[in-house]
Amino acid sequence: MSDKNKAILEEANAAIAQGNYEGFLSFCTDDTEWTFVGDRTLKGKAAVRQWMATEYVEPPLNIVANLIAEGDFVTALGDLTIKDEDGKAAHYSYCDIWRFRGDKMVELRAFVIPAEVKAETSNAA
Numbered sequence: 590m591s592d593k594n595k596a597i598l599e600e601a602n603a604a605i606a607q608g609n610y611e612g613f614l615s616f617c618t619d620d621t622e623w624t625f626v627g628d629r630t631l632k633g634k635a636a637v638r639q640w641m642a643t644e645y646v647e648p649p650l651n652i653v654a655n656l657i658a659e660g661d662f663v664t665a666l667g668d669l670t671i672k673d674e675d676g677k678a679a680h681y682s683y684c685d686i687w688r689f690r691g692d693k694m695v696e697l698r699a700f701v702i703p704a705e706v707k708a709e710t711s712n713a714a
Contacts, residue, residue: 591658594689598656598663601694608648610641616694623697646674663687668704680704 597616604612614634623631623640631637650670657664665685672678682704688696 591660591663593692594661594663594687595656595658597689597692598665598687598694602651602653602665605645606648606651608645610638610645613641614638616692618690618693618695621693621695621697623699625699625701628701644671647672661689663689669701 601613601616604610604616614637617634617637619634620632621634621637623637625631631640649672651667652669653665653667655664655666657666663686665683665687667683669681669683670678671681680703681701683702684700686698687694
């Protein structure tokens with residue numbers, strides 16, 4: 590089940606990257622619940638749809654560093670870049686913990702923090 594859930598999450602994330610938010614939502618249960626720890630909780634697919642409409646002005650750039658699956662859970666660790674209405678990019682590091690029911694994502698606990706963009710430096714001798 591773990592590998593199957595990882596594949597489902599990868600397919601759902603691919604839909605997001607293409608701006609296909611309804612395609613992503615098709616992988617969620619109607620009663621899906623998303624908790625952004627320290628911020629807010631979205632209850633139900635309609636609430637998630639509304640949140641996506643305001644937060645994802647354009648598809649986010651999601652770079653997954655690790656996917657770890659066990660039982661009904663898949664944890665994704667990575668970096669996220671979201672552009673606002675003015676095209677300004679905001680960078681975040683995140684850890685998403687997804688719980689599955691059957692072949693659908695029923696719950697998300699997201700830990701998201703602003704990330705500093707580090708400029709490359711060189712050490713000239």
